[in-house]
Amino acid sequence: MSLPRIVGFTANLQRPSKTRALAESLAEAVGARVRAEIRLFDMLDAGTGLGAAWSRDLLPLPARRIVEAIEGADALIVGSPVYKGSYTGLFKHLFDFVEPSALVGKPVILSATGGGARHALVVEHSLRPLFGFFSAHTIPSAVYGSDADFRDGVPVDAGVQARIQDAASQLADLLGARAARAGAPEVTSPVAAFASAG
Numbered sequence: 001m002s003l004p005r006i007v008g009f010t011a012n013l014q015r016p017s018k019t020r021a022l023a024e025s026l027a028e029a030v031g032a033r034v035r036a037e038i039r040l041f042d043m044l045d046a047g048t049g050l051g052a053a054w055s056r057d058l059l060p061l062p063a064r065r066i067v068e069a070i071e072g073a074d075a076l077i078v079g080s081p082v083y084k085g086s087y088t089g090l091f092k093h094l095f096d097f098v099e100p101s102a103l104v105g106k107p108v109i110l111s112a113t114g115g116g117a118r119h120a121l122v123v124e125h126s127l128r129p130l131f132g133f134f135s136a137h138t139i140p141s142a143v144y145g146s147d148a149d150f151r152d153g154v155p156v157d158a159g160v161q162a163r164i165q166d167a168a169s170q171l172a173d174l175l176g177a178r179a180a181r182a183g184a185p186e187v188t189s190p191v192a193a194f195a196s197a198g
């Protein structure tokens, strides 16, 4: 059986990046719990041509590949730096090219970083509604880190670390339950059983 494909996408415009580092920590925590093929992309992988593309047909190849990887994934880890109180414009621009039906029911870990703690709820007020539009299955524990939560470029704050582990466990449980259901024999519903008995 093929491994679940988990795709991370973060909207950082620089490297090193706290947003990418947070997604890497999430990917590591997920990878410790689930056997999966995990790939991470960021805005630098998409390239500057993304901003100039006004339709999917005009997407440069690197950005198109990321959109396709997102659409084809079994689960996502997404992250954005906070810019002016929300996810970045380019983060939204990339997701504007994602097929509306492609993320239905797809598990998504939400994450963001900001300069301070003031905009910590961006994960709830900006990211969760966007993935609600897609009818994605957002993981209950979203993760936000501010400058003070990082040391040497990695998230070290105990609270952030705990949320990373929580989010990873919740995603792993969901993937595990889905895998078990996919392998389980078909269950006859009580309604069908009753109908056939009559």
Ligand SMILES: Cc1cc2nc3c(=O)[nH]c(=O)nc-3n(C[C@H](O)[C@H](O)[C@H](O)COP(=O)(O)O)c2cc1C
Pocket (backbone or CB within 6 Å): 012, 013, 014, 016, 017, 018, 019, 020, 081, 082, 083, 084, 085, 086, 113, 114, 115, 116, 117, 118, 119, 147
């Ligand atoms: C244009 C711009 C706007 C920003 N706006 C906010 C903001 O509204 N709130 C906040 O907490 N941090 C804000 N920041 C700080 C970044 O969110 C923060 O430094 C982030 O962790 C950078 O992530 P990165 O290291 O992945 O690039 C802003 C930074 C830039 C460049």
